[in-house]
Amino acid sequence: MIFRNLSAALLLTTGLCLPAAAQDRNVDAALQQIEALQAELAALRAEVEALRAETATSDARQAAIAETQSAVLEGQDTRLSAVEVAAEKNVSQVAWKGAPVISGDGWSFKPRGRLQFAGGHLSVPDAIDNEGRGWTTELRRARLGVEGKIRTNIGYKLEVDFADNEVEFADAYAYLSFGDAKVAIGNQNTGVSLEELTSSRYITFIERSALTDAFGLERRAGIRVDYAAGDVFLSGGVFANDLGSLIEDGDNQWSLAARAVYAPVLGKDTQLHIGASVQHTEFADEAQTVRYRQRPGIHSTDLRLVNTDRLEAASDTLYGAEAAVLSGPLHVAGEVMFANVDGLGAAPDAGFWGGYVEAGYFLSGGQRTYKDGTFGRPKVAESIATGGAGAWQIAARLDHIDLVDGSIDGGKQTAYQAALNWYADTYLRFFLNYNHLSIDGGPFAVAVDPVEGGYSADSVGVGMLVDF
Template sequence: MLRAALLAGCAVVPSLAHAQALSVQDAAALRSELEALKAQMQALQARLDKAESGAASAAASAQSATTTAQKAVELANKAGSAPTIKFKGAPEISDGKGWSFKPRGRLLFDAAVVDAPRGIVDRGLGFSNEVRRARLGVEGTIPGGFGYKFEADIATGDAELTDAFLDYKRGGLTVTVGQHNTFQGLEELSSSNDTSFIERAAFTDAFGFERRLGVSAQYQAGPVLAQAGLFTDNAADLSNDENNGVGGDLRLVYAPMLGHSQLHFGVSGHWRDLGDAVTNVRYRQRPLVHTTDTRFIDTNSLGGATKETGYGAEAAVIAGRFHAAGEAFWQTVRRTGAADPTFFGGSVEAGWFLTDDTRSYKGGMFKSMKVKHPLGSGGIGAVQVNARYDRLDLSDGAVIGGVQDGYMASLIWTPVDHIRFMLNYAHMDYTNATVVNAINGDRSYGVDTLAARAQLSF
């Protein structure tokens, strides 16, 4: 535009010169002005040439930057598609597109002493020890919202299937198919890695709580959790083709926050048709340790059994270092040609961390805690003390299986995440204990146990 304007100006000046006669002085002045104008035009032309050269250079630089950015994006995409590894007790491999794989396992070594009155002769008393659990497995996710878990226990020398299932998650919904837990209650659903005592409450073992093959669904919306499932039997028992037992389980949980405290309230219902392969049931229990096979309370075989019905209630609170939990469960056996006895089990406990730690909770169960000040990183780990009252009543009507009242204390040291050491003491008062363990006909007496555990989990 500047160039066009200057050219137009130059065209006007000669026209004016021809329009009238000029004096010598005016002609000299006009020539001087034209020279000055020519110099300005040359200067402007130089500036225009420089601007055009700069624009071309800028355009070239922009193109180069665009190419570099495109290459960076391509490299980032390639890097994003490469597997990543995170360490969560064991390496977890993920491709960022939905696939993941993680080995998992646990080792629990127990030792215990059972001290019973001298009149009881049983070689299973005194000192005993065992590998309580030795599990190894894998878990992970699959694109589309699917997940899997497979784990077996080899503590007894033979592989025993524990979890083996495929699940699907979408929002708050989880659908599970395979062998898994049957929504029995708070402590049974919480991992054995995270319980307050070496063994769970006595009723959970006495009433035969176990994983079973089936299909289940659960849905969580805020503090409300609903769980339901249909199950057959434990995978190990399904080798008998006559086993056609089937059951259903339902559990409802309300777990709100009250300030900084986590509350938990739950109820559950359980029904099981024993089918053709089972006609007798038996309920009994060890003295709150698993290292001995001695049972001081035992219903013996209950014939004519056709169905089992159970009802449970549970409550818990976690408030900083403090926690408390309690459960109650009623188990009824339906029988043909005999009365239908109802047995009871329950426990209540409270615990306190001596260190600045707290129990973890998620999805209607206790979860693995995170040590705030691990050993070796300026702290001593987490130290917790717990107390519990545990009751199991296996007597009703004509069935006299006995009553076990347990008074328990535990000390737990978790030096770092995934490692735990436990020390348990329990005193049990027995009423109507088994006849085989009677003392000169007296079936009421006390038994003490002291147990310890070393634990690794990942």
């Protein structure tokens, strides 16, 4: 309609200026052109409508395809996620902590062991038997074992020592954890003494302080319960003989032991340790005898300068107190322990005691660690394996054991000890110890000095320890 009105107006305007005949011809031609244009416009309009319909159909088809693809992909993601979760639960992981630690789905397995060579030189007065003096060497420890978990809260540890051409059980126990508590059954430490509970891999000197050996602190077969929460650590248990003695000789004693530790952290990096322990042992066999004695600062000699020899005893009770401080490269520690011996029948009762105080300092690249009431593995900043110099530590210790009471003269030994340790790596360590010993009384007192009964001795210890 709009086109027709525009055409009529155009023709009317043109007709005012053209002759009549010409006007008629021109009008007819113009009308034909207009009709042709209108036909083309209608055809174009139809094509546009058809294209719009096809586009709408295509959009709907694309939307349907996209929706289908999304559903398919979502289903695939769900299936892949389920597969990945299942795989994560079943595929083991391997970490490295001195040896491979294989773990997965709440269980773990790790081989473990240590190899320690040690030797020493002992200088004693000529009046003492020559056996044990001079240079001696030994394979101090040669242990192999495994540890791990069979469930998140069920674990085990087994270690066998092959040193001295003998096979002996060290740790051999299984445990069950209940939150902050742990129950262990098997051959294990009774839980007494900071020095005894600290692994031989982590002690500062080649040998532990005199009180640990003199008073018979060792692993025994039994049940022990540990509790660790915050700054408090508690343990207690009941024990028989050590596992080797049980196998060879049967059960001829039982013990009760308990320990309590308070270990707060002061400031940023100062660890305080205060503890006390008690252990009571009943010797069930009436013919049982006990002996308290100690080596002269090195283990490679069998010579004991202090020794009570065999005493008839029904029981003994040990009371101990311990304290330590760790701050950066410095540590200070000390213990005192009293042994009350209940004589069997007419045999006399006796009381002995021992104690030590030590201090150690890392000159470079190291620091002693602490965990759950005991010292842990020292940190070494730079291993020689990576081009570092390792860590150097110096230490000094005053160590005393008194095995004299009444008619029992096992002797008194005071050791002034110095140590230089090189930690070439976290798992490799070299020792150098010097011990000056002051002896009063004991089995060799009369032979050395019949009047005063006192004399001195010196020992030097060297060693190497590697563990995994």
